Amino acid sequence: MAALRWLLAAGLAVFLLAVAGTASAQLSEQQKDYYQDWLKTADRAEDAVKAGRASDAALEKLRSQVDTYRTRFDTVRSGNSERIKTLKSQLDALGAKPDDGSEEPEDIATLRDHLQTQLDALRVPRIISEEAYNRANGLINEIDRIIRLRQTREFTSRGPSPLNPDLWPAAGADVKQALGGLWNEIAANLKTDVVHVQFRDHYPAIIFLTAFGLLLIARGRVWSERMGAYLRTLKGGGRRVWAFVVSLSRIFLPWLGVVLLASAVSTTNVVGLRGQFLLDQVPNWAAIFFVFDWIGRQLLVLRDEDQRPLLSRVRMAELRVVIDLLAVMLILNDLLAAFNQIENVSDATRAVVGFPVIFLSALVLLRLQRLGPMRDMGVATESDEVVQHSGLSRFFLQVRRLLIVLGLLSVVAAALGYMHAAEGVIFPAIKTLALISIILIVQRFLGNLYGWLAGTGDAGRESLFSVIAGFVLAIGSLPILALIWGARSTDLLEALSRARQGVTLGGVQISPGSFVTFAAVFAIGYMVTRLLQGGLRTSLLPKTKLDAGGQNAIVAGTGYVGIALAAVVAVTSAGINLSSLAIVAGALSVGIGFGLQTIVSNFVSGIILLIERPISKGDWIDVNGQMGYVRDISVRSTRIETFDRTDVIVPNSDLISQSVTNYTRGNTVGRVIVPVGVAYGTDTRKVETILDEIANAHPMVLANPAPSIVFQGFGADSLDFEIRAILRDVNWVLSVKSDMNHEINRRFIEESIEIPFAQRDLWLRNPEALSQQKGSASQSAPTVPQPVSAKPMDLTEADMDGDGDGDY
Incomplete structure (x- = not known):
């Protein structure tokens, strides 16, 4: 082990440069001492882990020290990345060493050795820090x-059951001894000269703190209520916003008074060690009580704001008392925990006192x-009508019911002796209910604030912003919820550290930082693209000679190119290397090509339409x-507005x-054809002259080329003519055709020209058959009149000659 230490210490020269950022001998010695300290700390942590006898406090302190080293090593192991990448690229540019035994040119060999030396010098600290980081990370996990x-x-x-009567006398004696010790400590301090001198030297500050603290406790809430009542009488949506802000003073002002009063008592030194320990907890207990009382007050405000009452005044007052009692229960639990720390009582006494x-x-x-579920906060109406819940409110309602059930089960667990489990369930359940209430109250405030700023009034509470705000508050409360239910702050910090490192997907390292960078850069690129499109559409392109279709093509193309560039720049800025996903992307592209070939075809066709422009925005076309x-x-489809105002x-x-017919491609000039027929015997030249005058007289008809009158031929019922004219704007073709038809009708009436209509002569081969059928029908007719069918006779199917073949 010692040899390994000195071997690692031997490679610290470059490591120390990377950590300290200097080459001085003094700093190198300091960094050597730093690394030796880390080795000692790591050995001590390993011994503590193996023994398993250290207290939780000692382990937490040791973990904090190891975490400090781990953070430092994590910084070093990821340093000099760009420099190492540059040196590798320089070595790659030199190429590989000759493998055939030939010698490399001296200059290249010297340069290669120099670059390799620099690369190794940078790699050494990364290797050492990587090893130290892994060791620290493993110790922290242990x-x-x-x-x-x-x-x-x-x-x-x-532990022992608190329902065992044999344990009660001893528990009572322990409580009496604790209270007696606290009182004796205070009484003894009152007799000492130290307390008298302390009070004599600081009595102005003590009197000021006491008086001002009592004033804030007694009048602070009254002042806040008066200001809140005044703001609620103001007109406009802002009164609720300001009333909420003022309601926070109901917490702060009395709590500040308690803090000042506790400071005054602490300044006198009248309390001993036990009393000072309890006195330090008083501001926390006051905060708990005032926050719960504020929650009950906000429920009353909700009752006044809603259209229908949530609860009656009596039940609302009872609800506020119940909420205050929950705060008292939390305070008593903390007091008992402090009592256990001061006196170090037995498990039996702890169970009897805590039950x-x-x-x-x-x-x-x-x-x-039993007070009933509230709307938004969980209240039923006075008529016991069950209010329908949805979304976040419904979820919170179910969670609230579950927590209350767990609270009731904790009584059973405590009676059986599982005091730690009971305390670890019921009191976190109370805190969770308070947290849910605060989230919903703050969400309502944000809805009111949005309604006031946006000018929508009460509708702001039902807006999308309010829903999103509630979701964000719920997500943001998860760390607090974890702490309530027993998670350590170090656990949350460890989770945050792992989240910062990110995850590896397909060889790509994705971290929250890279994701935020990607989202921010892409959002900026997207906004810049939209601004550029808006400038082109409204300012630049209208001043050019491009038609509407060309302008639309340029604007659309700018959008596609801008978004693509924004995505590429965002990926590059986030440091995401997509080269490792090339094979996977290639395989997926084949499947996507087969599965989405229609969409890809439409996409490519959309690009062709924008570039080639066979049709443009505003064209009159006929397709399918x-x-x-x-x-x-767009890139996938084209929207056509038909003449009946429907979109296709x-x-x-x-x-x-x-095949697509484009009536206005390039220009709006087009032809109109107006057919008309006249009766046989009409002077055709006269008709031609009249129609020519009508065509030339219309303002939409171009003089060059001049309109033409065509005598189409001899129809079955009429002599057929056509007016063929070129219009300035073919979009008016129906209007022009209507105008010409009106004028043709007027002129033909004036000139006594007949417009014929179809006529048919019906010849019967044997009309006597009809008479015979009529006679036979009259003889066989019943005396009671029968309904006659309204359907006309189809002469083509009648058997007129009576031979049954259906001819006539």
Whole structure:
């Protein structure tokens, strides 16, 4: 072992440089002493772990010392990373040494040796610190394991039952002796000259602290109530916010009075060692009582704020008393713990004295449950209507019921002698109920604050912000909850240290710091991209000659490129090396390619649409029988607004692979065709002249090329003509067509030109068959009138000649 120590110490020269940051001989000696101290501390910790006889306090102190060394070694083992990377890249640039036995050029060999020496010098401290770090980490884990094992044994240990009457006399004697010792100590101090001199020298400060403390205790809460009542009478949502802030003074002012009064008593030196130990706990006990009283007060405020009363005035007053009694139970438990530390009483006395406190605490919890669940805080209405809960409130309600059940079970455990288990359940349950109440009260305050600042009033309590605030408060309370239920602060610090180191996924080290860096850099890049898009869309591009489609393509392309660059920069800034995931990513890409080939096809088609621009935003197109205007082109689909104001989402691959009619591609010039028919015998030249005048007279029709009138031919019922004209804006084609039809109708009426409609002449081959059928039908008709079918006869299917073949 000694040889190993000196071997490690021999390599400390460079290690000391890395730790101390200097090459002076004096600092090197200091760092040698530092490392030797670490070896001694590690050996002492290993001996304590092997023996297992050290107290919890001694183990905690030893753990703190080892943790200090571990933190230092962790810093050193991760140092000089960039320099080592640079030296490795320089050595790689020199290439490998010749393997064929030939000698390397002297300059290159010298440079290689120099670089290798520097690299080894930097690696030595990292290797040594890595070994020391692992050793320290192992010792800390061993110490934590021993302490947790002791806590578990203590929690499950069974002592004498407090219900055994034989133990009561001895317990009463121990309590009497403790109180008598405290009183005798105070009485003895009052007779000493030290107390008299202390009071004579400091009586102005003692009188001031006493008077001011009593004033704050007596009037501080009254002042706070008056200010809170005044603020609640103010109009506007801010009154509740300020009332909540003022309500905190109900805790601070009386608590400050208790602190001043305890300081005054401590200054007199009238209390002895026992009294001073109890006096130091008085501010903590006062804080417990005032916080619980504040919780009950906030429930009354909630009753006044809600639309319907949560509880009646009488039951609300009872609820506040119950909450104050819970605070008293916690204070009594702490007092008994202090009593046990001062007198070091037996387990029997501890069980007998502590059982009444546990029993009364369970009764108070049971009464709290019978008062009914509160809305938001757990209250039922006066009509005993069960209020529906959801989300965080529902979860907290179930937790509250579970804690009350555990509190009742702790009475049984205490009666059987499991005092540590009973105390470790019922009092943390009370503290947990207080923590849940504080979380919900603070959440309500944040909702009121948001409603006041946002101008939404009471709606702020039901907003998304209030839900998110409640979730954040719940997550943030987890460390406090862990401490309440027996976790050590060192356990939380250890968990935080491990979280900072992160986890390794596929060879990639991901830590909270790298994740926060990634999120922050990406968020900044995303915001910069959106700002750039907004500037292009509103300021720069409108001043160019690009059409709306081109502007939309540039804005969209800028967004995709900006987000991609933001992701790359964020990954680089976070120090995440994705090269180790290349093989996994390659395998996944094959599966993704097969499973998401349609989405990938649409994505590529969207990029083609933005670059090639066969269609643009605002174009009038016809695809798959859907006609309308292009309103938005994204990477996966295109949104078309039809003429009946409905949106049709068309995959981009359909716009690339299928035929698309674009009526406004490049320009809005388009043609309108207006068909019209006139009766046979009409002067066709006259009709042509009228139609030409109508076409040229419309303001949307271009003069060049001039409109044309086409005599299509001889139809079955009419002479068919068409007006074919080029419009300035084809988007008005329906309006132009309607205008021309109105004008054609007016002019044809003036010129007495007939617009024919379809006519048919029906010839019957043998009409006598109808007469015969009519006669036979009249002879066979019943005397009672029968309903006649409203369906007309289909002459094409009638058997007119009576031969049964259906012809006519």
